[in-house]
Amino acid sequence: MAINYPNGKKFVPSKNSATKETGTPKKKKDFSFSNRGKTLEDELNETNDYYLQLGLAVIHKKPVPLQIVKVEYPSRSAAVIREAYFQAPSTTDYNGVWNGRYIDFEAKETENKTSFPLKNIHDHQIHHMSQVVKQAGTAFMIIRFSSWQRYFIMPFKELEFFWNRMITGGRKSVTLQEIEETSFEIIPGAFPRINYLPLLKKF
């Protein structure tokens, strides 16, 4: 029986490319040396700043949620937080508005060469993106394969497909080949580095 991805593309199982480290996806050459060592978050913040400066979109990373337990107020100085804990975020990291469209995404990078592990995503983030899509917002995930310097936008519908496959007993990751077949590749540029907005028109 043929299985189709939500985008209508045909699912073609591939036995090897996902399970071995020997696959040789097209490696992007000519990426700027200055971008080496930057995290995906750095790159996206720079891209979002660029969008903001040019009036193209208003998209920000949300602050990390913290549970604050103890705050000191030294005289004549700013309050100092002396005890706080990281909390699991209940939403995605980035959201904002672009041409009247609500934009909401999570960004994840992996050192894996042949697949993206879904353990990087929390189920409440999937739930959140599902709610966003029901409100006619645009939700997706940006994935960086750091070893290859390759970037993909995976629409939420595709992410949901792979997520449901996992929670119904299927594989716990998405192969690079599956991502190539279901997602939009962002070709990294000089400035902005990760120009993801134009690809959203294809959703």
Place this chain on the structure above:
Amino acid sequence: MAINYPNGKKFVPSKNSATKETGTPKKKKDFSFSNRGKTLEDELNETNDYYLQLGLAVIHKKPVPLQIVKVEYPSRSAAVIREAYFQAPSTTDYNGVWNGRYIDFEAKETENKTSFPLKNIHDHQIHHMSQVVKQAGTAFMIIRFSSWQRYFIMPFKELEFFWNRMITGGRKSVTLQEIEETSFEIIPGAFPRINYLPLLKKF
């Protein structure tokens, strides 16, 4: 010369109502005792939870931005932040999506009885809301007059009018009467307490 607000309503200067504490706006009776002592943030979080549960909208408060300086990693326990500082937020506190519409607002309460002091707002928040409106998002401020238990939605265009009046040398607050004339009053209910979404249809 007649001055009109951005909403087209006529500006009628009132000498007294704003500067004295003796004005007696219609006081809302019959508000639930259980809501006494709740902050506006509590009330809005409850309202947004209600919207989320019923699938009406996906609107969250952003975490407070902190600059983290020192983190300890005790063995076998969660990481503890030992030194951090509050940062000025560069955006508003709340945003999300409702029926495909991008929603973005700031919420402020005042104990003042006759006017809302604009010192509660930062210029970068005004700038942010201005950028949102340029991207066809919906930006506004929710104001609570805590003494009267009265709530208003002030569309950004009106807020911008009063802000510009201030920075060009005018008064540093907006009188309650001006707010009555330019904003939409939210009549507090039992559940959700601050049902602001229906009023956005009037924008």
